[in-house]
Amino acid sequence: MHMTKKSIAAGALLAVAVLTAGCSNSTTTPAASDTSSAPETNATSTLTVWVDAERADALAQAATDYEAQTGIAVDIVARDNSTLKDDFIQQASSGSGPDIAMGAHDWLGELTTNGVIAPLELGDKASDFLPVALDASTYDGIVYELPYAVENLAMLRNADLVAEPAANFDDMIAKGTAAGVEFPFVVEQGENGNPYHLYPFQTAFGAPVFGRDAAGSYDPTQLTLGDGTAFAQWLYGQGSKGANTISTEITGDIAKEKFTTGQAAFWLTGPWNVKAAVDAGINVAVDAIPSPGSEPAQPFAGVKGFFVNQYSDNKVAANDFLVNYLGTVDVQVALFESGGVLPALTAAADAVSSDPIIAGFKAAGMDAVPMPAIPAMGRVWEFWGIAEASIINGADPDATWAQLTADVQSAIDGS
Amino acid sequence: MTDLRSAPTRSTGMGTLVAKITVLGGLDALAVFLGAVLVSRGDYVIAALVVVGAIVLTVIYLSERLLPAKYMAPGLVFLAIFQVFVIGYTVYIAFTNYSTGHILTQDQAVEALLSQSQRRLPDSPSYSVTVVESNSQLGLLVTAPDGTALLGTADSPLRPVDATFQDGQAVAVEGYTSLRFADLLGRQDEVFSLAVPLADDASAGSLRTLDGRTAYQYTSKLSFDPASETLTDTETGEVYVDGGEGAFVGEDGTEILPGWQVNVGLDNFTRAVSEPSIRGPLVYVTAWTIAFAALSVGIIFALGLLMALLFNDPSMRGRTAYRIVMVLPYAFPAFLGAMVWSGMLSQSFGFINQVVLGGASIPWLTDPTLAKISVLMVNLWLGFPYMFLVATGALQAIPGEVREAARVDGTSRWQMLRHIELPLLLISMAPILIATFAFNFNNFNVIYLVTGGGPRDTGAGIPVGQTDILISLVYKVAFTGQNRDYGLASAFSIIIFIVVAAISVISFRRTKTLEEIS
Structure with a gap:
């Protein structure tokens, strides 16, 4: 008899757990529905940014500073770089993907063929980037990536x-x-x-x-x-x-x-x-x-940068964060200081070239061509x-x- | 019977009832919440499943009958989510063209194509803008390069206006409310899709702002006609129509991507068996998969049984110590074991060549034949302890009297093994052998970690290696390279499922006959 009572409770508990798991599996995680409902609440807007786990720390400070400046919270999510691209492609169009993803420029072909990233407009800033970085970030004549580092x-x-x-x-x-x-x-x-x-x-x-x-x-x-x-x-x-x-x-x-x-x-x-x-x-x-x-x-030059999700509800904020904030000299120098890779912005690259190792890579990359x-x-x-x-x-x-x-x-x- | 059925009613105390109602109430509340969220997202089918599932569970646990269902419901829920759903979804994907360039819905693909076709007019200036609003319609208040102010909305082209300037930038105009950047955040989609025509003539392009601060002149290379569902190239006039295979197709047959996901019927299965670049590898990969699984079972069983027989002999001293050593590979994580072996078998830096063979240079992993032998040996090392444990147990379960009787009848050791121990062993071990076969048929870990499927078959049109089994081939088709083909990979998975299922069914039939003999 005792068994029956226990099994009722246990069964019900299990079912709750299973249902929760099942739903989050087949539809979307609660976090994702938060993002999609964020614009309706209006008061605060949150940008979700997926970054290579090794560079998450480098971006944390930039995210905090941007929030202080604009009131837009930036949620830096550290992801394993080996699965980031696939997860982004799978989730971008489902509404549960991030607003911005970090990646390498040689993903551009796959990302645009799948139609998951939106064009950017660097405007007059385009000429401020290293030529190889701008070249790499351009696919079929359109810039899709805000370049951040050149390797x-x-x-x-x-x-x-x-x-x-x-x-x-x-x-x-x-x-x-x-x-x-x-x-x-x-x-x-x-x-x-x-x-x-x-x-x-x-x-x-x-x-x-x-x-x-x-x-x-x-x-x-x-x-x-x-x-x-x-x-x-x-x-x-x-x-x-x-x-x-x-x-x-x-x-x-x-x-x-x-x-x-x-x-x-x-x-x-x-x-x-x-x-x-x-x-x-x-x-x-x-x-x-x-x-x-x-x-x-x-x-080959590999250019790391950021892409905007075509299906993001926060594209204006995402463009502002990338072009008007991450594309500035101070931020690129700050990112260099915590990341140690040559910045993609010419002024920032020159500013950090006093380091002989960075200068060496920069000199070796003089003739580099984008992959x-x-x-x-x-x-x-x-x-x-x-x-x-x-x-x-x-x-x-x-x-x-x-x-x-x-x-x-x-x-x-x-x- | 009556006693059993009426017992719960009598003994259900207040506490139990409250607990039951609380838990079920919580479950139902969760289901209602999930249902509401799902309906708001448009996932009606899943919402219906959640609600119906919750109702069924509530009925089962509130009802005083349905006792068997109370025990089975949790298991069935797990089965539905982790087996039925996964298999069903794989089957569904196998009949679609889900692959690189075909992951979106048609509407999303159109959106992406139109977005990608926006071109900024060469050498056009940038305009600083203020987003303004009137009667909830958005407009752009633009400061032209010459310092004058222009205003336009999606419906009315830019026209000069008298505006209030601040730091040389037009910031406000009568009749409109200026929106601050923070105000834009709530309606980003509206701002992002706002295109203000430069002039009445559409070919002049339109002004768009991506960041709410600066606007640029764009023209669109493609235009979409929702009525006929066609795309038109605004420069060449070429019309792209839905080609029926999940992409827009031009007059000369060129596809433009991104496309979308459609049902393609049996196409993936047809391709798997008819496309020469896939068919060739598929045939020998299937042959090697069957050989790999069968040989693995054979040698693992042989070594496990041999060890079990040896260590089952009471005259052997220190059996316990030996048995512990025997079981070590089983206690060692298989992932780690496979990777360590892969390193040890390396041609010039591996332990086997360098130390054991004193500096030999044997291409254990790079020669097609040796690589096959290597993966089999690693698999043997990983697999035999389990078989040894099971065989030891099965041997010890054979009643001593049976052996005693045989010995009295004067059988030799070999005859005893051949005619008494082996048949008795096989009854209990046959299902395990079948399971081992099915497991090794899909033993992705060993192949992937030891050789990665290599050495590569340089003659094949797809990246397939000499030691690839079907499941690692599926992995390569679906998850590597720039051209993923999930549909084809799912079709392969179904083929694998059918092969394994068929072999298992036949084997279990044979096992039954075995039981009848004994």
């Missing part, structure tokens, strides 16, 4: 081992070898290759991925990847059947370990790894990337790294590169 690869040098920057790639290997360490030079690869990290060497042989149309946008019909045969031959020469300076066995973790323990003289990497090297006690100098070919080694954001680039990534990895591991460079170009072309045509 590009540079050559990290252990200044205790090698005193002077290298003049070119061979000079770098010679200097590194002379330093007597196990690895003169490390670069992150892995069994599936890593074309992002090899791209500066590819451009040194004059072979970008896509050509540009008259308006300056990347043009999926002009695949220039095929011009990279000279690069492929060079890569073969650096691979397992050649000088063995580039290996698919070197993953990101191994490269980091070798450089931070002083076993490597040069490390081709981005600003995100500088802290680890400095913390490990390495005397780090940041140089431009030494070119193995006749042209400068241009890395293409067009959907066709997704097809390139599918085949690119695999082809490079097999060339490094001794596959015939000419045939492999030709196969790569053909595969990418047919994948682009087929989609």
